Amino acid sequence: MAGTRRTPISRQATAQITPYVIDLFAKALKLRSYSPRADRAHRNYLDTCLQLHQALRRKPWEEDICDVAYCKEPPEWYTSSLALEDWHSAKEIERTLQQALRARRELAREARRKRQPPPPPAPEQPPA
Numbered sequence: 001m002a003g004t005r006r007t008p009i010s011r012q013a014t015a016q017i018t019p020y021v022i023d024l025f026a027k028a029l030k031l032r033s034y035s036p037r038a039d040r041a042h043r044n045y046l047d048t049c050l051q052l053h054q055a056l057r058r059k060p061w062e063e064d065i066c067d068v069a070y071c072k073e074p075p076e077w078y079t080s081s082l083a084l085e086d087w088h089s090a091k092e093i094e095r096t097l098q099q100a101l102r103a104r105r106e107l108a109r110e111a112r113r114k115r116q117p118p119p120p121p122a123p124e125q126p127p128a
Helices: 019-032 039-055 081-115
Strands: none
Touching: 019 039, 019 081
C-alpha cells in the first residue's frame, strides 16, 4: 500500500502572547504615533508590524494586528464573511495584547511604588 495513512487534522494556529510579542506590540504603538512623513520611523513601524505578524504566526493574507489597533469596527468594504471573521479574530488578538500591555505597565508601576522610600516625616515646627 503506497502513501501515508495519516489523517490530517484541521487545527487553528493560536497566537502565543509572549513577552517578546508584547514588546513588539508596544514598539509598534509607539512608532505609529510618529509622523508618517518621517521615512525612517515609518519603515521601522512597518518592520515592527511585520515582526509582530510573524511572531504571532499569522498567515500573510490574514489581517495585520497593527491595522486594527485603532479601529472599532471593520471597514465598510469588508462584505465577505471570511474577511469579517478574520478582522474580528485580529481585533480579539489586539484586545488581548492591549490587556497584557496594561497589566505589564501596572506591574511596573507597582514595582516602582514598592522601591520608593516612604516620604520623610514632616519637620516639627518650633513653637512660636
